[in-house]
Amino acid sequence: MMEIVDHRLMECGDVDEIEVYKLVYTALWCVQEKPRLRPSMARVVDMLEGRVSVEEPPSSKMILVDFLCVDDDNVVADSNNINMPRLDTMSSQGTQSNVECNSTYSFATSVFSGR
Structure with a gap:
């Protein structure tokens, strides 16, 4: 772990x-x-x-994407020169493309956007 x-x-x-x-x-x-x-x-x-025990959470069918686990060579600088990971996504044609991963993009199109 x-x-x-x-x-x-x-x-x-x-x-x-x-x-x-x-x-x-x-x-x-x-x-x-x-x-x-x-x-x-x-x-x-x-x-x-530590006042209450932490049990293992129930399994979920929700898909979690690992936004932070990227190779160091797959990091780009944004307009503020802050290094941000790229998110590999699949385009509609089924080919891979790189999309810059920032909080606006990642949360706007995630399972969290329904709240």
């Missing part, structure tokens, strides 16, 4: 894997497809501070 979240966690060696699981599980609870399954912010704080 730690190498999936960030490979640097493996290198430093002083990160508790149980803590990483707790953070990932809490994040997955917060993005549940059905709003009634999502915890309140007070519960999230309790989960992160």
Whole structure:
């Protein structure tokens, strides 16, 4: 799990894997497809501070796209010279194209746009 979240966690060696699981599980609870399954912010704080246990979230049929896991050579600078990853997407003809991934694009066309 730690190498999936960030490979640097493996290198430093002083990160508790149980803590990483707790953070990932809490994040997955917060993005549940059905709003009634999502915890309140007070519960999230309790989960992160260890006052309540963090159970493994239920499996979901929701498709999550990994926007941040890209190769370093696949990063472009935006108009403010901030490095942003490119998102590989499929065009309507079935060929691959690169689309700049920024918060406006990624959230506007994601499963989160229905809220």
